Amino acid sequence: MINPIKSATAELREILMSALGTLVSEGKIEAVPLPAFNIEIPQDKSHGDFATNAALACAKPLKSAPRKIAELICGAVILDGTSFERVEIAGPGFINFFLAKNWFSGVITSVLTEKENYGKTDTGAGKSILVEFVSANPTGPMHIGNARGGAIGDCLSSVLEWAGYRVEREFYVNDAGNQIEKFGKSLDLRYCQLCSDEGQKLVNSISDADELAGAIYADAERFPMPEDVYLGTDIIVHAKNFYDIHGSEYVQKTEEERREALAAFALPKNIKTLEDDLRQYRIEYDNWFRESKLHGSGAVSEIVELLKKSGYTYEQEGALWFKSTEFGDDKDRVLVRANGIPTYFVPDIAYHYNKLVTRGFDTAIDILGADHHGYIPRMKAAMQALGVDPNRLDMIIMQMVRLVKNGETYKLSKRSGKAVTLKTLLEEVPIDAARFFFNLREANSHFEFDLDLAVEQSSKNPVYYVQYAHARICSIIRNLEAEGHSVKELSKEQLTVLEAPEERDLIRYIASLPGTIDTAARDYDPSKITRYTQELATLFHKFYDKCRIKGAEEELLYARLSLCKAVQITLKNTLDMLKIDCPERM
Numbered sequence: 001m002i003n004p005i006k007s008a009t010a011e012l013r014e015i016l017m018s019a020l021g022t023l024v025s026e027g028k029i030e031a032v033p034l035p036a037f038n039i040e041i042p043q044d045k046s047h048g049d050f051a052t053n054a055a056l057a058c059a060k061p062l063k064s065a066p067r068k069i070a071e072l073i074c075g076a077v078i079l080d081g082t083s084f085e086r087v088e089i090a091g092p093g094f095i096n097f098f099l100a101k102n103w104f105s106g107v108i109t110s111v112l113t114e115k116e117n118y119g120k121t122d123t124g125a126g127k128s129i130l131v132e133f134v135s136a137n138p139t140g141p142m143h144i145g146n147a148r149g150g151a152i153g154d155c156l157s158s159v160l161e162w163a164g165y166r167v168e169r170e171f172y173v174n175d176a177g178n179q180i181e182k183f184g185k186s187l188d189l190r191y192c193q194l195c196s197d198e199g200q201k202l203v204n205s206i207s208d209a210d211e212l213a214g215a216i217y218a219d220a221e222r223f224p225m226p227e228d229v230y231l232g233t234d235i236i237v238h239a240k241n242f243y244d245i246h247g248s249e250y251v252q253k254t255e256e257e258r259r260e261a262l263a264a265f266a267l268p269k270n271i272k273t274l275e276d277d278l279r280q281y282r283i284e285y286d287n288w289f290r291e292s293k294l295h296g297s298g299a300v301s302e303i304v305e306l307l308k309k310s311g312y313t314y315e316q317e318g319a320l321w322f323k324s325t326e327f328g329d330d331k332d333r334v335l336v337r338a339n340g341i342p343t344y345f346v347p348d349i350a351y352h353y354n355k356l357v358t359r360g361f362d363t364a365i366d367i368l369g370a371d372h373h374g375y376i377p378r379m380k381a382a383m384q385a386l387g388v389d390p391n392r393l394d395m396i397i398m399q400m401v402r403l404v405k406n407g408e409t410y411k412l413s414k415r416s417g418k419a420v421t422l423k424t425l426l427e428e429v430p431i432d433a434a435r436f437f438f439n440l441r442e443a444n445s446h447f448e449f450d451l452d453l454a455v456e457q458s459s460k461n462p463v464y465y466v467q468y469a470h471a472r473i474c475s476i477i478r479n480l481e482a483e484g485h486s487v488k489e490l491s492k493e494q495l496t497v498l499e500a501p502e503e504r505d506l507i508r509y510i511a512s513l514p515g516t517i518d519t520a521a522r523d524y525d526p527s528k529i530t531r532y533t534q535e536l537a538t539l540f541h542k543f544y545d546k547c548r549i550k551g552a553e554e555e556l557l558y559a560r561l562s563l564c565k566a567v568q569i570t571l572k573n574t575l576d577m578l579k580i581d582c583p584e585r586m
Helices: 004-025 054-062 066-076 101-117 144-162 178-195 197-205 209-218 233-246 255-280 291-297 299-310 345-358 375-385 422-428 431-437 451-455 462-482 501-511 513-523 527-546 554-577
Strands: 050-052 084-090 094-099 128-132 166-173 287-290 313-316 319-322 333-336 363-369 393-398 401-405 447-450
Touching: 004 050, 004 054, 004 066, 004 084, 004 101, 004 513, 054 066, 054 094, 066 084, 066 094, 101 501, 101 554, 128 144, 144 166, 144 363, 144 393, 144 401, 144 422, 144 431, 144 513, 144 554, 166 255, 166 291, 178 197, 178 209, 178 233, 178 255, 197 209, 209 233, 233 255, 255 422, 287 291, 291 299, 291 345, 299 313, 299 319, 299 333, 299 345, 299 375, 319 375, 333 345, 345 363, 345 375, 375 393, 401 451, 422 431, 422 451, 431 451, 431 462, 447 451, 462 527, 462 554, 501 527, 501 554, 513 527, 513 554, 527 554
Parallel strands: 128 166, 128 363, 166 287, 363 393, 401 447
Antiparallel strands: 050 094, 084 094, 313 319, 319 333
């Protein structure tokens, strides 16, 4: 795995340490412990490709002016046979290094050699990470926030894989607890309405389930519903489909039996719909982990006992409490109510304990909605109380999405049963646009999704802009091949003719991909990859506008053709990482 920037940085540090060693051996500086110093890439390329503050850092222990130390270091560095061709001093003692031609050539040959693997690193060293994302309530369709969470979670998982981690994607199915009881209650009420005299009139006159659901929903006077239930039309559709099979026979059964039967009928259908919609969105999970599994296996009861043994629980007014304030939470949390029923917090603790202890993942990452800020300290507190390093659990808070169409907020009411769902979003915009747009900003930033821009075929649309760059390169290569000029293997020496500023800028940026992937993995921020693709496309267009390929001297033509191929490979690798199509023609 090749990382040109990392390799050059390590080489430069060796050059500097060797120079300092030479200065000590020659008696030009004292043999004293030297502090750490930085090597960085300057924003202004006139300040070199790399710069170091080594002279400034050494000024105090060496009791000398930084500029004087910088002059000594520059006199002692040996650049022959390295990736650097010259060095100069700037300001009070900064030392700037300029890369040699062979380094730029080496970047291109590295990309052309590694091909689809270029950019991958071994930073993760095979450590295991479980990324849990979306985990939408299975009692209804996925909303627009789930659409953002899906794109962020899936792309983050890919970034981590490219950085050398062993990643599994997981959807946590909340198929137990209060929401399922509420689901059963909602279905039962709608089913009983269908079996009523008023409902029968509609059933007999409207056969289509969706049309029937709309009619019942619109007639709230005859078919009222309480506030504490699910009100979407999907509930009516499920009740109607159940009725089509069983008729009104379940009216004679107990309320508990009806609710249980209706939930058992509808829940698998909802989960299957979630799977299908996410698969269409190009998300394939390794695991669909069911909450009911935790209850059925006794893991929930076991967690209560483990927390009791930890010494961080107490009883008050018949309820069992967790001393989460001892770990920085703002208040203690109820584990088991006075009626003996665990709160939702307990299966959540059991689930995270299962991730980190039972299954032994090195790290677990949760991608959560904006309303989950308070969830983080209490869950980390629970892990710590159970003897699990809380730093192994990371939680990404994702902010809200605002849909915009024709310059105005585009949001239909959830209460009308017509909220914008993942499915309806993908009917409005291409999958490529959805996945790219949702990763344009960091997860913790609010995001405005412009539906008009997402379908626009122009350079204003960022995903179109990047895809067009890829297609343009494919076209250039294809047209030159038709004229007998194919990409061919060139030596580093043959590639040294690429000296134009636009060529150098493009090569430097290609070289930064492995480091960008590592940074995106470290920060859990796949938006760094979408930004990278946009900047790479921009630099390519600048290069192509300034540097003629067709009609150039043969040596230069083939070198520039190799550079085009390197850009094409790099762009494709980044888009593949995001699971976004790379068209060869547009």
